[in-house]
Amino acid sequence: MEWMAWTWPTAIFFVVIASLLVVFTILGIKFPETPRKGVLQIETTRGDRLFITLLGSAFINLAWLGLVGGHQPWALAVCLVYAAAVFRWV
Known part of the structure; x- marks a missing residue:
């Protein structure tokens, strides 16, 4: 994936966003809110x-x-x- 010019800050950014989506999905299932x-x-x-x-x-x-x-x-x-x-x- 060198051709995409991935850097550590870019990778961390996408990992954080993906983690937030997973956490909020789990929270939504476990603790539904109105x-x-x-x-x-x-x-x-x-x-x-x-x-x-x-x-x-x-x-x-x-x-x-x-x-x-x-x-x-x-x-x-x-x-x-x-x-x-x-x-x-x-």
């Missing part, structure tokens, strides 16, 4: 909030690259705060 309404006034489940978090985190990282540059660990910190807020209030 949708709830948050600040967006739409019904969301754990999976919906995960999707909103991943999508928002992608935009945060893109904006960080465009505005600040390549020092991404701080963008990760912003994404973690964003994820906590989404899972708490959305």
Whole structure:
């Protein structure tokens, strides 16, 4: 798979995403939940909030690259705060 230019950070990214999907699937089977309404006034489940978090985190990282540059660990910190807020209030 050398032709794909895989790097360790890329591999870790995909492993984390796959792991999140597996964990949330197991949680959904083991502990079913009813949708709830948050600040967006739409019904969301754990999976919906995960999707909103991943999508928002992608935009945060893109904006960080465009505005600040390549020092991404701080963008990760912003994404973690964003994820906590989404899972708490959305």
